[in-house]
Amino acid sequence: MASRAIPLLLGLGALGFGLLAVFLEPFRELLLTNADHFDIKLPFLEQVSPVILVDHTREITYIGRQSNGVDHFQNIFYAEDPSGNNRFAPPVPIKHEKGSSIDATQSGAWCPQGTGDVLPFTSKVVNISENCLSLRIARPHGTAPDAKLPVLVWLHGGGHALGSASDVLYEPDGLVKQAAADGQPVIYVGINYRLGIFGFAISKALIEAKHTNAGLRDQRAALEWVRDNIESFGGDPQRVTAVGQSVGASDISLQLVAFEGKYDVPFQQAMMISGAPGLNINTKSDLVLNNTEAVAREVGCIKNGDSQSVETVQCLREAPFELLTNLSVTAARAAHPPFGEAFFYPTYDNDFVTDRPSQLLRAGKFTKGIPVIASWVSNEGAWFAPPTTSTDEDVLNSFGLWLTGHSKSTKSKLLELYPIEDFEGMVRPDSDGPISPQYYRAAQIVKDLLFSCPVLDFAWQYVKNGGAEVSQVRIYEHNATRYAPVFETMGLPMWRVAHLSDIPYVLNIQRLGGGADNSPAQLELAKMMSRSIVKFVASGIPDGGPEGWPAAFDGVTKGELKREFPSRIALKLFGGPYGNAAVSLKKDVNEAEGTAAEKAVKWEKLFERCEFINSEKVREESGV
Structure with missing residues (x-):
């Protein structure tokens, strides 16, 4: 009797769950x-x-x-x-x-x-x-x-x-x-x-x-x-x-x-x-x-004192997966805490990568005919700079783990291009705690070295050297985050619109976990931004909404395309106090002119800062 009752109970339970799901559907x-x-x-x-x-x-x-x-x-x-x-x-x-x-x-x-x-x-x-x-x-x-x-x-x-x-x-x-x-x-x-x-x-x-x-x-x-x-x-x-x-x-x-x-x-x-x-x-x-040699030594794979040999590679191939994982991850995290990024990464091999990427771009050695959208977020460098940053030396050390070849003159010029007074207004003592303007200075330099300026360089060189038509390359800056409550819980409210912030908007994630912001306004922005990207995937042209989304170098002349760096930049600004706005910038134009959104982006001083960071000397020192 009991054995016959079990399937009946399970069936009733399943039916109950099904009816509950239907009732709760709205x-x-x-x-x-x-x-x-x-x-x-x-x-x-x-x-x-x-x-x-x-x-x-x-x-x-x-x-x-x-x-x-x-x-x-x-x-x-x-x-x-x-x-x-x-x-x-x-x-x-x-x-x-x-x-x-x-x-x-x-x-x-x-x-x-x-x-x-x-x-x-x-x-x-x-x-x-x-x-x-x-x-x-x-x-x-x-x-x-x-x-x-x-x-x-x-x-x-x-x-x-x-x-x-x-x-x-x-x-x-x-x-x-x-x-x-x-x-x-x-x-x-x-x-x-x-x-x-x-x-x-x-x-x-x-x-x-x-x-x-x-x-x-x-x-x-x-x-x-x-x-x-x-x-x-x-x-x-x-x-x-x-x-x-x-x-x-x-x-x-x-x-x-x-x-x-x-x-x-x-x-x-x-x-x-x-x-x-x-x-x-x-x-x-x-x-x-x-780094490969150091891990091979830890594993015990240096054969006959030659770390570059076929025998060393074969030993690494025969090493237990768990051992190689643990030793390599430990070494990477010790060098670049907490996650070990940029310890192993793509390198020159005279096959897949034959030169520094920026040089290949300038030589026109790339696949052509690919429409591109490129981007950065407003506080991209926030989590790469230690919150304790408080001196010029701290600022320089904030990117020293990744960029080790900068000359003394380059470092001095970077500090000059990012004067401390530019960042004093960013300090929020009531919410951020004892954070120095030097922290925000460091975060902005890291953002431009790793993100904004390389993005601009790629976009400009790709158009300049025949990769795509001017109308096929666009840029956006993202100025909203759903992670603010999470960062506050983590004790890092100064991160603001940090790296990763635009992912849940692009993917229209409606149920972002970890205590993130799932408020109606944020979900609406996610829906709108995702729709814009889907339009690009479907047609090659993103939906810019009523504000439009101009090409990155809209209006550039043939003469301007001969220059090493653009004198005009257009981008789409998503989110933040200025809404979803189309922003057009021209070099040497008074910062007081333009819309509120344009003035906000002008504050980033993309022309003078990126022209230096993307110069031949600094690119070579950075190894890009």
């Missing part, structure tokens, strides 16, 4: 948002069902899941397991047997990196494996096989040290659902690529074997998989937009200059969020080579 988003905030699980609100997709060309079946109007296919491998003799080597494209059935219902392992918590609004890193070269696909539920939808491919950031396409920070549901509701559906693809020593180890033996910059080669292999397979998911392989954030953006610029532009890239448009070749610092230096 309140779903509100309930889920509050549940996320308080870390409460409400499974009866998650409508999940299996989705079967058949690739008839290759006779492969993908089993995904549908959740609240979005089809998810996760942990789809685009390359073979890169362990053993495949470690450090270029990815080997995966080939499934005909008749294969692929379980794509659950997210897969993250590429090797440090485990544990990162930030309150990101996922905890718990599952890492070398066999991580996978991607995730999200599309509107019911997408027809012949839909030919435009495709957005996301390259995550994380300083080449951490991150995954599966991180909750990159949840695509809001973007996919809103785009479909607006009658402009898109397909989202997020990719994993090798990080740290696994992705960017370098030595003489690795260079000779062309087993370098594996992480960049992974990205290209993933984009090629999308080109070759996305049509089965309803996507258009001829309308692919590569979107990267931070080093993901920098890596897109490297994909464009890869192999000196001799081969077409497997995408038709690019969006570079908070990144350009400037993030690929010290490309031709020995920093990463020395």
Whole structure:
């Protein structure tokens, strides 16, 4: 009797949950948002069902899941397991047997990196494996096989040290659902690529074997998989937009200059969020080579006293994955706390990267014909400068970990270009605590060295040297954040609109966790900004709204294009006290003239500061 009652009770329970979910449907988003905030699980609100997709060309079946109007296919491998003799080597494209059935219902392992918590609004890193070269696909539920939808491919950031396409920070549901509701559906693809020593180890033996910059080669292999397979998911392989954030953006610029532009890239448009070749610092230096050697020594792999030998590489390939991960992550975090960014990163290998990126741009050695959006956020450098910064020396040390080759004259000129009085008005004693103007000075210099000026340099040189028409390159500055309550809880209110701030707006994340701001005004801005980006993905022209979104160098003359640095810049300003505004700036124009938004951007002194930072001398010292 009891055994017959159990199925009945389970059935009644399931029915009850189903009826409850239906009853609560009008309140779903509100309930889920509050549940996320308080870390409460409400499974009866998650409508999940299996989705079967058949690739008839290759006779492969993908089993995904549908959740609240979005089809998810996760942990789809685009390359073979890169362990053993495949470690450090270029990815080997995966080939499934005909008749294969692929379980794509659950997210897969993250590429090797440090485990544990990162930030309150990101996922905890718990599952890492070398066999991580996978991607995730999200599309509107019911997408027809012949839909030919435009495709957005996301390259995550994380300083080449951490991150995954599966991180909750990159949840695509809001973007996919809103785009479909607006009658402009898109397909989202997020990719994993090798990080740290696994992705960017370098030595003489690795260079000779062309087993370098594996992480960049992974990205290209993933984009090629999308080109070759996305049509089965309803996507258009001829309308692919590569979107990267931070080093993901920098890596897109490297994909464009890869192999000196001799081969077409497997995408038709690019969006570079908070990144350009400037993030690929010290490309031709020995920093990463020395870091690879140091880890090899810790592992016990220096053979016959030669750290550059084939034997040393083979030993590293045979080392246990856990040992190599722990030793390399420990070394990276000790050198660059807390996460170890920019300890291993893309470098000159005379193959994938043949010179400093800024030199390749100036030589016209890049893939042409790619419309581009590039960007930065208002307080981009905030978390790279220590809050204790209070002297000129502290300011210079704030970027000394990454940029080690600056001459004394360059450092003096930087301090001169960023006078301390420019930043005294930023201090908020009541909310920020005992913060010196020197902190904001340091943050602004870091922002311009790593973000604003390299973005401007890439955009200008790409247009100047025939990469795209003037009308095809745009820039935005993002001036809003949903992380303010989180930063306050962390004791870091001075971060303000810091790095990462525009991600939840671009992806239209409606339920951002960790105590972030999910207020109606912020969600509306997210919806608007995401719509603008979707319009770019679909048509090549972003939606600028009533205010418009001019091309970055709108109105530039042929004579001006011969100059090394632009004398006019136009951009879109999103969020903040000045709203969503189109901003046009001209060199040597009175700062008191223009709209409130234009005056605010003029305060950044982009012309004089970036002209110096992008000069030949400083670029060479920076290694970009």
